[in-house]
Amino acid sequence: MKGVFLASVTALAMSATLAHAATDKPAVVYDQAGKYDKSFNEGVYNGVLKYEKDTGQKIREFEPKNEAQVEQGLRRLAQRGYSPIIAVGYSMSAATEKVAKDFPNIHFSIIDSVIKLPNVQSIVFKEQEGSFLVGALAAMKSKTNTVGFIGAIDVPLIRKFSCGYKQGVKYIAPKDKVIVNFVGSTGAAFSNPTQGSELAKSQFSQGADVIFAAAGGTGIGVYQAAADAGKYAIGVDSDQNYLHPGVMLTSMVKRVDQAAYNVYKSAAAGGWKPGVVTLGLADNGVTWALDKYNQKLITPEMKAKMKAIRKDIIDGKIKVHDYSVDNSCNM
Amino acid sequence: MNQAKVPVWVNIALIPLLNITLAFVISGLVIYAIGQNPIEAAGYMIYGAFGYSEGIGYTLYYATNFIFTGLAVCVAFKAGLFNIGGEGQAYIGGLGVGLVCLALDHTMPFIVIAPLAIIGAAVFGAAWAYVPAYLQARRGSHIVITTIMFNFIASSLMVYLMVNWLKGTQNMSLNSRTFEHSAWMPYLHTLLSPLGIDIGDSPVNLSFFWALLCCFGVWLLVWHTRWGYQLRTLGTNPTAAKYAGIDTAKVTIWVMMVSGALAGFVGLNEIMGVNHSLLLNFAAGYGFTGIAVALMGRNHPIGIFLAAILFGALYQGGAEVSFDMPQITPDIVVVVQGLVILFSGALEHMFKDRIEGFFIRRAAAAQEK
Known part of the structure; x- marks a missing residue:
């Protein structure tokens, strides 16, 4: 499954040349709902956790409190050489675009929005x-x-x-x-x-x-x-079926965890690429959740x-x- | 005449300083209680807010917004009106700025756009305050309730306009197109760099000076004009104001419009100064924080300026703390801000009476000798 996913990431990414990043210092900026929202941000957080567990590498996290801090946070991370930086959510588009222009050597990945810059990877889901x-x-x-x-x-x-x-x-x-x-x-x-x-x-x-x-x-x-x-x-x-077994018919799962995980993994391997990555049913980027919590309803x-x-x-x-x-x- | 015996500096400097110090001590204890080093956190906070030129720039940038919203609350408060709608008025004021910039940035130079944008912010902000003011003055609907409601209407209106009319061509992000450079409020760092002064890359811009001018303007209006006298009379005793022949309904309406216009200037700083496009949520709670700023600044422009700097420092320093000490979540920073408001606003009388008593006794003892 992951193989299919990775292959599609590579296939769909634009074949622009890779800007050189000095070190591999991964970071993430969540949106204002925070990383424990049991949903979108937490999905990314789960990907972050998994990557930290698998590699032992610490990922720098930042939770901004208002719009101004989004840009400030991205800028501070970029200044300190963090790369790649994942921006979680469409609401960060403007800030990410601005900061990415100022730091052409830093890699940014934004989820749910498209920014056309040579150092930004845009991950969108169907x-x-x-x-x-x-x-x-x-x-x-x-x-x-x-x-x-x-x-x-x-x-x-x-x-x-x-x-x-x-x-x-x-x-x-x-x-x-x-x-x-x-x-x-x-x-x-x-x-x-x-x-x-x-x-x-x-x-x-x-x-x-x-x-x-x-x-x-x-x-x-x-x-x-x-x-x-x-x-x-x-x-x-996220798969939220466990929250209320027997009530949750299913969950429309957006695999942001896997997307985040793959950003870090490909960056560590030197395979991070700018461009638009579109993830749909075929890539298992989106799917419906069927597990032990809802199988009785189906x-x-x-x-x-x-x-x-x-x-x-x-x-x-x-x-x-x-x-x-x-x-x-x-x- | 006890008041006369208390030195002025006690009231305007010592007591606020003591309150703030106490707030920081308690915040330190909270940070200690969650297992972090409060001294280290304080270090990051102070360094982040004042330690380097870029940090100072961010502090002033936040302070600019707080001066506008603080003054807005202050003007209304002097007339006995509690304007909770600074948030919505700032939002709609920004819309005014944005529309002016979008309409003129291709054809006009900055020197033409800037005054028009100021007028745009003032007119839109004032218009948004007009409706609650009218309802209060002529229909008796309480201004606190209506202004709060208008905050929600403002944000719904903005979402509607952005999604359906003003959205740029980018597919998901809700921004208008970026303005041409002629509609950018110049950053202080770009103004100073030709002079060989490097202040780092921060969002503080010319709007800061407009905020200072507004401080002066409010001082002039409230304390040195006939309108200011009417406004203060209304605030002190509405019945007396009416008896003295002041049209209270009329004063209510124009005071609220001035208040709304001041709040609308947040749009200058945010839309023209920093974001350079229309977007959602740029008001980000500045309107509400303005209430605390005005209370802490004792509803005087100089006090508001100082309180705005303090809150700017808290915002900027707080971001810095949660950035460098990830265990201290943004929520703790909100706790610190809350304590500052609590001690300098709600609990300001805790020390006041005792300290004043101390100075009165001392003055009395000196007289006896």
């Missing part, structure tokens, strides 16, 4: 494919023909999730209703379980019985509400169907529309 899968599963499981989606902020990245999810639902049940809500309009929307829980309750009362939360740490509240109401929820980014028929859909997407028989291509979700 969230729409993973979201399509969990959307299909939600539609299969739903008895009320109504499913929910709770996103953190109404921004293009989250619309990519919701668009893929809707397509998955409609693929299984074209008449099913998808209720979409957003948590807020600041970075705090990714770490607001209380609001998540309220939105989930409101969606349940509108008839939804499965909710997909693409909202980082806010999801915790959504899952709790689902557990309280005896409904189902779908996790995001019937063999559902499992077979999911397998077929997954294969069809990889083979191109099902075309999943990517919101970010034309900024619209016309299916």
Whole structure:
């Protein structure tokens, strides 16, 4: 699996010449949700932990508290010669771009955003494919023909999730209703379980019985509400099935841990390359989680169907529309 | 006339200094309690904030924002209005700056854009404060509630505008296009480098001087004009103000608009000075910290300037501490900031009475001799 992953990383990376980095001093800057958000950042943190465990090398971590500190943190790391530096999240694009221009010899890898510079590697995921899968599963499981989606902020990245999810639902049940809500309009929307829980309750009362939360740490509240109401929820980014066994239908796993791990590993081996790395179903960059915590909820028929859909997407028989291509979700 | 016997320096220097010292001692104990060396942390903090030119630059850059928001809170407070909406007014003020820059940066030189951007920040910030002010003055809706609500409306509005109208061509990041150089507020380091002075690469820019001018302007407005007299009368006793023939509703509205305009200037520093594009969340809590700055600065421009420098140092030094001592998480830095606010704001009377008593007794004893 990892072999496939690595091969695709290499294949997809642009063949630009490698800028020379003096030493291998890996670092990471998390976004403001912090590394213990049980979701996106924690996924990266798990990759960091694994790399530290495997190699014994310490990775420098920084958790900024506001926008200004993001740039400051990146700049300080670059000044001290840390390379490669992973910037976690689309919200760091502007800061990363600015700092990367000032430090052409330092390697940056940014997750969830594209920056076209010779010393930046952009790692993006085909969230729409993973979201399509969990959307299909939600539609299969739903008895009320109504499913929910709770996103953190109404921004293009989250619309990519919701668009893929809707397509998955409609693929299984074209008449099913998808209720979409957003948590807020600041970075705090990714770490607001209380609001998540309220939105989930409101969606349940509108008839939804499965909710997909693409909202980082806010999801915790959504899952709790689902557990309280005896409904189902779908996790995001990390495999969150263990949080509420029997309630978590599945998780749309984004393998940011593996992406982070591979950045450090390839850098240590001298194989770090700039350019865009796109990770989808075929690369196992995104997938749906099936483990001992949710296997009772998934019937063999559902499992077979999911397998077929997954294969069809990889083979191109099902075309999943990517919101970010034309900024619209016309299916 | 006890007050007369207490030397002035006791009130404006000794007591604040004592409060801050106590806050730092308690912070040291907290850091010690989590198993870290407080002396080392203090060293990083002071060095990070004042130890080298770049650090000083960052401190002044943060302080610029705090001066604007601190003054905004102060002006409203002098009129007895508690403006919690500095955050939203700063956000929308930044929108004004951004729109001016995006519209003119291809055609106009800096000398034209800068004043227009200042006007843009002031008009947008003031407009955002106008609605809560109107509701307070004419409809009696409490200003604290409405200004808080307007913070949320501001951030929702910005997300809507950025996602649907102002987003650049890059696919995921929510930035407008970067302005041309003609719309960049010059950095102090670029201004000073032709003179052979190297102050390192920090974001402090010309807006800092605009902030100083605003300090002077607020002092002039509040204490040396007829409007300032009306404003202070309203703040001290609204009934008396009304009786004296002051149109309190009108004063409420224009005071809030001045306050909103001051908060809006944060946009100059952030959008024109540092980010050079419109983006989300650049207000980053500066509006709320402004309340603490104003309280600590005792609602006087000079006090606000000093308090802004202190908070700038806390922000910059705090980032430095969590950078160099990763075990000290950013949350501990928030604890330190909270303690400073607690001791210099909420608990300022803890020492005040005793110290004043001490000086009064001493003065009395001296008189008897």
